[in-house]
Amino acid sequence: MNREPSILIIGAGFAGLGMALELQRHGLSNFTILEKAADLGGVWRENTYPGAACDVPSPLYSWSFEPKSDWPRRFSHQADIHGYMRDVAEKHRLPEKIEFGVEVTEAEFDERNGIWRVRTADGNTHLADILIPAVGQLSRPAMPNLPGIDSFTGAAFHSAEWDHSVDLTGKRVACIGTGASAIQYIPAIQPQVRHLTLFQRSAAWVLPKFDTEYTALHHTLFERLPVTRLAERFAIWSFFEVLALALTDIPAMKAPVIAIADRHRLKQVPDAALRAKLTPDYAAGCKRGLFSNEYFPALAQPNVHVETTAIEAVTPTGIRTADGVEHPVDVIVYGTGFKGTEFLAPMHIYGLGGRKLTDQWTPEGARAYLGMSVPEFPNLFMMYGPNTNVGSGSIIYMLESQARYIRQVAQYLSGKSGRYLSARAEAEQSWDDWLQKRLKDTPWNFCSSWYRNASGRITNNWPGATVLFRWKTRSFDPSDYEEQRADRR
Numbered sequence: 001m002n003r004e005p006s007i008l009i010i011g012a013g014f015a016g017l018g019m020a021l022e023l024q025r026h027g028l029s030n031f032t033i034l035e036k037a038a039d040l041g042g043v044w045r046e047n048t049y050p051g052a053a054c055d056v057p058s059p060l061y062s063w064s065f066e067p068k069s070d071w072p073r074r075f076s077h078q079a080d081i082h083g084y085m086r087d088v089a090e091k092h093r094l095p096e097k098i099e100f101g102v103e104v105t106e107a108e109f110d111e112r113n114g115i116w117r118v119r120t121a122d123g124n125t126h127l128a129d130i131l132i133p134a135v136g137q138l139s140r141p142a143m144p145n146l147p148g149i150d151s152f153t154g155a156a157f158h159s160a161e162w163d164h165s166v167d168l169t170g171k172r173v174a175c176i177g178t179g180a181s182a183i184q185y186i187p188a189i190q191p192q193v194r195h196l197t198l199f200q201r202s203a204a205w206v207l208p209k210f211d212t213e214y215t216a217l218h219h220t221l222f223e224r225l226p227v228t229r230l231a232e233r234f235a236i237w238s239f240f241e242v243l244a245l246a247l248t249d250i251p252a253m254k255a256p257v258i259a260i261a262d263r264h265r266l267k268q269v270p271d272a273a274l275r276a277k278l279t280p281d282y283a284a285g286c287k288r289g290l291f292s293n294e295y296f297p298a299l300a301q302p303n304v305h306v307e308t309t310a311i312e313a314v315t316p317t318g319i320r321t322a323d324g325v326e327h328p329v330d331v332i333v334y335g336t337g338f339k340g341t342e343f344l345a346p347m348h349i350y351g352l353g354g355r356k357l358t359d360q361w362t363p364e365g366a367r368a369y370l371g372m373s374v375p376e377f378p379n380l381f382m383m384y385g386p387n388t389n390v391g392s393g394s395i396i397y398m399l400e401s402q403a404r405y406i407r408q409v410a411q412y413l414s415g416k417s418g419r420y421l422s423a424r425a426e427a428e429q430s431w432d433d434w435l436q437k438r439l440k441d442t443p444w445n446f447c448s449s450w451y452r453n454a455s456g457r458i459t460n461n462w463p464g465a466t467v468l469f470r471w472k473t474r475s476f477d478p479s480d481y482e483e484q485r486a487d488r489r
Contacts, residue, residue: 140338268297
């Protein structure tokens with residue numbers, strides 16, 4: 001009998017659900033998803049700030065094998081994306097495979113039995129042949145290290161933990177940060193607040209957003225003539241692949257992109273002084289490029305002030321900048337991103353010989369063969385692991401590539417009870433050498449961003465087009481791994 005390996009997936013976001021769907025589609029059903037929250041959805045469950053939406057069009061930011069013909073608009077909002085995830089999961093009866101309210105705290109590989117022992121916050125232990133962490137890179141909000149941050153007496157919260165009980169109407173609001181979330185919630189809250197002060201450390205590269213509201217005619221065409229839906233998906237994918245090539249392979253292609261961004265800023269910000277503040281002083285592409293048609297107009301409104309002087313401290317009644325000016329505010333919103341380089345934290349993962357994963361990654365930072373497998377950590381395969389984030393494109397496309405590869409591993413291990421695989425150290429080193437060579441000349445080296453860790457290593461981004469990653473992970477090769485049999489005496 002060809003026994004299926006037992007599989008534990010940690011996380012029920014796009015990565016975890018996509019992994020489960022890939023297994024299920026190929027006849028592998030011996031899996032369980034552990035989810036610490038009471039609902040599925042990952043970042044699309046957690047991020048409910050005003051204006052929350054995806055900056056990748058939904059025809060591409062969706063599972064290729066589960067297309068949706070009736071998206072309300074091209075760039076979908078949070079509720080629609082979360083609803084799509086729920087619908088697909090329920091269609092395939094995935095909630096039956098999910099244990100909600102179960103937080104993984106520790107996982108240890110049992111060499112004698114060739115299994116993972118996964119411990120959870122409720123004191124239980126789960127066993128599995130294969131462990132697939134799918135916890136994402138953007139799941140743990142990062143707060144800035146500012147003096148006095150706990151002294152503020154008003155309402156304060158991170159954008160990923162938006163406090164909807166706080167009524168912003170008529171309030172003086174401070175927004176700290178200018179990333180992908182801020183350019184969405186600032187236009188959404190600006191009309192209702194009394195005054196908004198944006199504390200900007202660095203200006204963002206902003207491109208026009210080619211959004212549109214889909215009509216009933218669109219929905220009918222996409223449903224009855226699938227080629228129209230596929231054509232749009234291909235066009236969007238091609239656009240982002242070109243942007244990716246501009247970042248990593250053909251720098252000359254950045255010139256027209258920069259020209260479009262400059263023209264967009266010039267057109268939307270007529271005030272020269274404000275426009276100067278909003279003009280980036282770092283290389284295009286060093287931080288994630290953003291898409292918005294509402295951000296600049298919101299900042300140009302009379303009730304908004306863009307403050308570029310560095311923050312010195314948070315006070316009980318506001319924020320003091322380095323020039324000694326006190327900015328009194330009623331509410332502080334921290335749009336300061338996530339702990340993207342702390343992979344798999346706060347879980348503790350132990351491999352062969354009790355080796356701890358965080359120790360393995362010290363001091364340079366996270367690395368893994370194909371972004372999925374680490375030497376000395378058998379049958380551990382990460383979704384959205386090191387260097388699998390995209391500087392341009394849809395992470396769903398990348399996740400599908402990873403799920404396909406890991407599914408092949410599971411098929412290979414079927415019928416091999418007690419066998420386990422570890423990436424060969426030389427294979428991982430060769431992979432990392434290739435990555436670092438490609439990463440060396442990318443713009444991500446030229447400024448400070450969440451793509452780089454404290455040592456300066458780029459641990460998050462994939463250095464190329466997404467189709468290159470798909471090609472690299474197209475098939476599982478057992479020769480890249482050491483195969484061992486558990487000693488079950």
